[in-house]
Amino acid sequence: MKPLGQGDPLRLGPYRLHGVLGEGGMGKVYFGADVSGRPAAVKVLLPELAHDGHLTERFLREARTAQAVTSEGVARVLAAELEGGRPWIATEFLAGPTLDDAVARYGPLDDATVRELARSLARTLQDVHATGLVHRDVKPPNVVLTSRGPRLIDFGIARPEHGLTLTRTGQIPVTPGYGAPEQVLGQRVGPAADLFSLGAVLAFAAGGRPAYTGTEITAVLYEVVHGDPDLGAVPEGLRYLVTPCFAKDPAARPLPTQVAEAAAAPPRPERLWKSGQLGAEIRQREAAAHRLTARTSGPSPTSEDGTVGGGPLLTRRRLLSATGGGVLLASAGGGAAWWLGRGDAPPNPFDIPPAAKLRAAPLGSADGSPKQLWGPLQDVADAGSRPPLPVRDVVVFAASGGGIAARQVTDGRERWRVGDVKTDAGYLSIGDRLVATADGEGTLRTWVAATGSPRWTVDAQVGALLAADAQAVYLQTTDGRLRCVGTDGKVRWTKQPPLSLSGGHPAAALGAGHLVLCTQTGDVAAVRADDGARAWLRKGQAAGPLRAAIDGGTVYLGGRTLAAVEITSGRQLWTRNPMRPPRQSDSGWGPPTVAGGVVYALDCEALRSLHADGSQAADPVIVAGVAPPWQPPAVQGNSVWIVESGQTGVSGLPRSGQGEPQTFALADDRPRSLAADGNRVFVLNHTTLLALSVY
Structure with a gap:
């Protein structure tokens, strides 16, 4: 909407x-x-x-x-x-789900509901045909399920009986798999064509999949004309009802009245659309629509x-x-x-193109200073922007003047910009294909990362975006709850968090089937990603929100200690104290990063690297100008990149612990952040964006 x-x-x-x-x-x-x-x-x-x-x-x-x-x-x-x-x-x-949506969400309809669907649609087609019309496009998306029963919609290509199917050159005259053979062949059609389509709709409703499939549209159309329907998923007790509809000869197909009688629908059929999960959704939609119009x-x-x-x-x-x-x-x-719903329609919001190809930059020299690949681009970012977000071939950030912008990773040229969103909630990558953020009304909005083309939206009451993968987006609502929205645009669950999320955005990490949160007070909670149920709590881990790092079944936590915790149970595997007592404002562990099985984290004024068992992986590297709040290190190539405070800039430290760091100086003392991908480091320095090579 x-x-x-x-x-x-x-x-x-x-x-x-x-x-x-x-x-x-x-x-x-x-x-x-x-x-x-x-x-x-x-x-x-x-x-x-x-x-x-x-x-x-x-x-x-x-x-x-x-x-x-x-x-x-x-x-x-x-x-x-x-x-x-x-x-x-x-x-x-009509505020009800379509048949295809209902089957996708709840699975095939049960026996009684399929029979009532058959009876109701057959009676409707009888009424349509009595007016001298043929619907010509009976298919699951054109059947809406309401509390009063199924409704047939879309008379856009309905024609008088025996009208010729006229199309432009190259245009498919039917919906593949649902149009009758005579429609596929462009012949004159009568009411029997709608009965073929009705059989295909009932087979889909009963079996949960189309009766005719193929890798190409032409293959599906060929099977409709020459092949037999695949009714393997249709329960045996219902096949007698749908099989006659698939007769190649229109004259051999049953009449609507015969289908309605053969369906043997149960008594009091109205209760079928008011019970179960499907009935609950129908009631919810209709009640909400009533409240809106009231x-x-x-x-x-x-x-x-x-x-x-x-x-x-x-x-x-x-x-x-x-x-x-x-x-x-x-x-x-x-x-x-x-x-x-036809060839000139806008793109399906859930039809996401493949991820764009990423051309990695060549590694630079380990000697000297970092090479500047492009930029600095002055005054392109909002001064309060969150760290840059590399998504394959673009890097996304909060744009100067409002909204978000995407720049090409290779040369910094602007690829796209969206102005009517607010970035206070943050922005995320969904499976390296979509970018998600929220607008001022809390609506979750998505765009194709490579092009900026808008995709699906959900009114999810977004307060803060937390994490995402290719299947779902996890967020904090405006009233402090946790919510999971699937990449099909449907809310999967909403739960009260196991601890208060007030006071600001929590830091979040997602992995191994769990969402791990660290609040403004430094408490840590893990919930199961599939249902939002509490997994474990760990109080007083840090002085503020530090993002965890997840690798396999282990989550690594910075703060007063560096702790390795079993992600399913919260059982502590090992812990390491910082070099200085954590009561000092500039001591403790920063947020960790895991790469190649090695944990990297700032420990006071040193970069430490540890194996998964807590043993030292490389010698510590002393860093001159780092103070809290720390950011997670970014690992690329043979280097680990960190943001330094004051007028130092950003530095790349050798992963081996041996060799000299590289520092790119930034003269001012303004907020800065970085992210890395494809052998590039992207630095936001207040309102300026630039890209550096790594070694």
Whole structure:
């Protein structure tokens, strides 16, 4: 759900618009409500296309087509007009999951639910066919599950019975695996084509996978025309119901009434959509949508205190939160999807391109000073930016003037910038493919790291981003809870933390199935990554938040001691005291880093390196200008890089403990940070960014 932008109408007919549900190459679908608070999905043709008489006629024909179907099993058209030269259609707003979403989340439907799905969809198709229409695009994404039963949506390509399937050259006339053989071949189609599709939908619902698959679209289409469906996942007791639908000869397929009767649906079928996990989600979505639209009801559309219809404005957060971090599905008359779900649609937000290739820099000389690869780039970063974040071929940071920016790691040129986010919550890499941060309303937002292309968003009430891997993002909410959001955009769990996270952002590390947190008071807690359950606590480890380092089944903690702890149980394996008592402000251990099985950490004014068993791996290297708060060392090539305080700069120390350090001088005494990847060290010095070579 996106907020209204420049050029978006505020009102169409009786509907006040509050957000954008989706958009594509031909138009937009808005979330709207009339003065009584009744919600609607309002579909509008883009202004630049409204002058095209053919498109306008096609658009309005869709409304007439959907209005002709009065079945309870479809989404109703509420209104359709040509206003100011722009046609729009308002239809029922359905706040339920689609069939494909439900199966992906909860697995195949049980026997009784499949039978009721078959009965309901067959009756709906009977009503559609009675009007002389053929739907032509029956598939799981076009079936919405509500508390009143399944609803069939998207009449965008519906045509009169026996209409010819016309397509442009190279355009696929059907959804592969669900369109009938005669559709694939571009022949005239009748109601029997919808029955083939119904069989494919029921097989998917019962088995959890499509009946026709293939490595290429052409292979799937070939199997539809010449092959047999794979019904191995469909329970034996349901195969009699779906098998006749797959007949190659349209005349041999059953009628909708025959499917409905053969389904032998259970009594009181309405309870199936109100029970279990699926029923709970349907209730949650519908109740949330009701609460949203209730805020818009009232005698006046707007008032001086910024309310709509006597209730508060529908903000982006409220729109997103209607599904607890999911998506409010809108059916546009049964026709929202004819541009949103086809070749000219925007990219799938969960379709993430492969990770960009990283070209590592050649190692520099171990003698002399570090070579400057590019920069310094003056005044490009926000003075309060968190450390730079290398993500394959870009490095990300908080940009001067607000938002985040990404620069190429090879030459420092700007790759992309996003201005409408707040970086106070931090930013993370998700599987080296996405960058995640949050906006001012606490919405978790993601972008493709290499291009800046926006991807999925979740209203997760982000207070601080903690850690991420390729499967999930872990965060602290604005009210101090821990939350896990999967990379499918769904909230997996929300838990109260085992200790208070107040006072600032905790330092976090993720690994070996655990999230390890160190709070502002220096207490450490570990929770299980899969469910947020407490694993163990360790009080008084440090004087402040120090990030842990995880390697295999061991977590290493800095602070008053350097401790190695078993990550599953919290059992201490070994501990090492610092060179000076930790009661002094400039003593103790800094946050550790693990590389190649060796633990690196600052111990007062020395860089120490230890084996996994706590024994010394190399001689300590004395560092002149380091004082807390320390940052984790960055290990690249044969060197370990640290941030020094005062006017020293950043230094690369030999991993072997033998040889001279290299120091890149930074004249001022302003906050600085670094990160390293691909044989490059990226340094943020206040508002300046530069890259150095390593040795």
